[in-house]
Amino acid sequence: MLTEQDCTVVELPKVDTRLITPKAPAIARVVGNLPCTYGKSNSWVRNVAIDVSATALAGKIRIGQAFGIIPPGTDEDGKPHKVRLYSIASPDAGEDGRGNILCTPVKRTIAEFDPEIGGNRRAHRGMFMGACSNYLCNLSVGDEVLVTGPAGKRFLLPADAERHDYVFIATGTGIAPYRGMVLQLLKGPAGPTRRDIWLLAGAPYTSDLLYHELFLEIEREFDNFHYLQAVSREPHAPGELRGIYVDRLLVSHLERLGPVLERPSTLLYLCGIAGMQFSIYRRLALLGLLDGYAVPKSDICVTSPADWTSTQMRRGLRATARCMIEVY
Ligand SMILES: Cc1cc2nc3c(=O)[nH]c(=O)nc-3n(C[C@H](O)[C@H](O)[C@H](O)COP(=O)(O)OP(=O)(O)OC[C@H]3O[C@@H](n4cnc5c(N)ncnc54)[C@H](O)[C@@H]3O)c2cc1C
Numbered sequence: 557m558l559t560e561q562d563c564t565v566v567e568l569p570k571v572d573t574r575l576i577t578p579k580a581p582a583i584a585r586v587v588g589n590l591p592c593t594y595g596k597s598n599s600w601v602r603n604v605a606i607d608v609s610a611t612a613l614a615g616k617i618r619i620g621q622a623f624g625i626i627p628p629g630t631d632e633d634g635k636p637h638k639v640r641l642y643s644i645a646s647p648d649a650g651e652d653g654r655g656n657i658l659c660t661p662v663k664r665t666i667a668e669f670d671p672e673i674g675g676n677r678r679a680h681r682g683m684f685m686g687a688c689s690n691y692l693c694n695l696s697v698g699d700e701v702l703v704t705g706p707a708g709k710r711f712l713l714p715a716d717a718e719r720h721d722y723v724f725i726a727t728g729t730g731i732a733p734y735r736g737m738v739l740q741l742l743k744g745p746a747g748p749t750r751r752d753i754w755l756l757a758g759a760p761y762t763s764d765l766l767y768h769e770l771f772l773e774i775e776r777e778f779d780n781f782h783y784l785q786a787v788s789r790e791p792h793a794p795g796e797l798r799g800i801y802v803d804r805l806l807v808s809h810l811e812r813l814g815p816v817l818e819r820p821s822t823l824l825y826l827c828g829i830a831g832m833q834f835s836i837y838r839r840l841a842l843l844g845l846l847d848g849y850a851v852p853k854s855d856i857c858v859t860s861p862a863d864w865t866s867t868q869m870r871r872g873l874r875a876t877a878r879c880m881i882e883v884y
Contacts, residue, residue, distance in 0.1 A: 564820045564848065566877040567715040571621060573706055575612040578639045581626050581702035582611035586695045592661050597763035601729065602693045605651055605659040611703060615655035619648050619736035620712040620880075623658065624704030627691040639704050640688040643732035643827070643882070645767075647740040661729050661766050665689045711882040713737055714823065721752040721822045723813070725802055725836060730828025731757055731766045733882065737825075738771070742778050750780060752816055758786040758802030758828070784809060802832070803839035810843065817845045824849045827882040834866045837873055849879040 576582045588605030591597075608614050613623060624639035631637055642660040651657040665686025673684075695701060711733065714720055722741070724734040734755055742748045759765045762785075771783045788799040806813060816822055817840070826833045840846040841861035856864065856872030864872075875881055 564876075564878060566720075566823065568710065568712050569618060569715045571618045571706065571709060571712065572616045573621075573709060574704075575616055575706065576624075576704045578624065578626060578704050581624075581639075581704050582608075582613070583700050584608045584611055584613070584703045586697055586699045586701055587657060588659065588697065589693070589695055592766050593763055594765045594768040595763050597761065599760070599764050600664040600693065601661050601764070601766055602664075603645070603659050603767075604662050604692050604695065605657055606701060606703065607657050608703060609656035613658070613703060613705060615650075617644055617646075617648075617650075617655065617658060617706045618712055619644060619646070619740050620733050620882075621706040621708040623660075623706055625688055625692060626702040626704065627688040628702075629687070631687065637687050641705075641707055641884070642692075643729070644706075645732040645735040647736045647744055649745070661732050662689050662692045663729050664693050708882070711825070711827070711880045713740060717741060717746070717749060718751065719821060721816055721819055722825065723754045723756070723817060723822060724825045725756045725758075725827070725832075727758040727802055727828030727832050728764070729766065730826075730832070730882070731755075733827055734825070735767050735770065738774060738781065742774060742781060748778060751821075752780050752782070754782045754784070754813060754816060756784045756786065756802050756805045758788065758832075760787070760789045762787050762790060782812075801835060803835045806836075806839050806843060806845075814843070814845065820848065822848075823878050823880065825880045825882075830883045831866055833875075833881050833883060834864075834869045837869050838862070838864050848876060850875050 585607045587607045590603055592603035593601050622641040622643045624641055626639050627637045644658050645660050646658050649655055667684045669682055669684040775781050775783045784805045786800045786802040786805050788801050790799050792800045838861050850873040853874050854872040856868055
């Protein structure tokens with residue numbers, strides 16, 4: 557029988573990577589392209605489904621991994637566009653049950669043009685349109701697309717999923733891998749897990765919560781799946797002026813989340829915008845719950861967690877085997 561201690565040893569499955577390299581990308585085909593925001597949203601995110609059956613990715617991608625897309629054309633310096641990575645949002649068996657159709661939520665990157673960032677630094681006016689995200693969002697069913705991958709060896713479900721409980725924390729498109737993980741754990745071939753799964757999703761507006769209806773539906777179906785949302789730019793509750801960021805959910809649901817996070821069997825996954833791991837680290841440390849997920853590398857402990865800066869945390873904390881991080 558496993559001891560509590562054994563649960564802290566996290567065995568990850570062996571996965572394939574770089575079966576298709578950017579030097580020799582493979583041709584796949586778009587089979588779906590629909591919005592995956594909640595109602596009318598100002599940030600356009602589309603769930604793009606791609607048939608990879610004619611490529612080496614077929615049946616080889618594990619949930620938590622990403623695949624690469626190479627947009628056509630050249631960048632501002634006239635060089636061919638580089639590969640961009642997109643997290644797989646499908647379970648291991650894909651959308652079709654055989655690992656042939658993979659989906660990912662693609663957020664259109666749109667910004668005001670900044671000539672300082674542009675390759676040749678010409679003065680531009682108008683909007684900067686991200687090359688790959690807008691290309692992908694504009695594709696139609698039947699269009700060909702160049703793919704590479706898989707990428708990623710660590711942001712994975714453990715080899716023996718039944719040994720662990722799960723706290724998944726996301727901002728924005730960081731929710732992508734959790735769609736697949738939740739489907740894998742609750743609707744996968746091994747049957748529904750009885751372990752606890754908590755999904756904490758952060759977005760600026762309610763309409764930006766991705767796959768929101770799907771998660772609400774799964775929450776109604778499985779009493780061990782808990783789905784919490786943090787909306788930052790809408791009042792959090794009647795009478796309040798502000799919204800909340802995702803780390804605040806750890807406080808507002810401490811009574812139930814605290815004991816889950818204290819279990820040695822629990823794995824913590826953080827996915828989304830670069831830097832989000834630091835607000836979670838800080839919050840966990842303030843709640844006395846960081847042990848087991850990150851360990852100090854330097855003298856960070858002499859400072860109060862409330863004063864920890866991102867730079868200090870980047871240098872001073874190391875994620876343990878129970879903490880998986882994918883930020884971009
Ligand atoms: C592991 C991993 C997983 C990922 N998963 C997802 C996912 O599931 N979904 C998703 O949508 N994305 C995901 N991404 C991000 C994705 O790879 C791309 O970075 C993203 O789609 C933007 O690519 P793009 O080609 O549209 O933008 P790019 O053309 O590469 O532009 C990128 C950034 O540069 C800025 N920029 C560049 N030049 C200028 C300029 N001249 N003026 C102003 N701004 C400029 C843009 O504002 C933009 O923020 C992931 C990344 C990683 C590393």
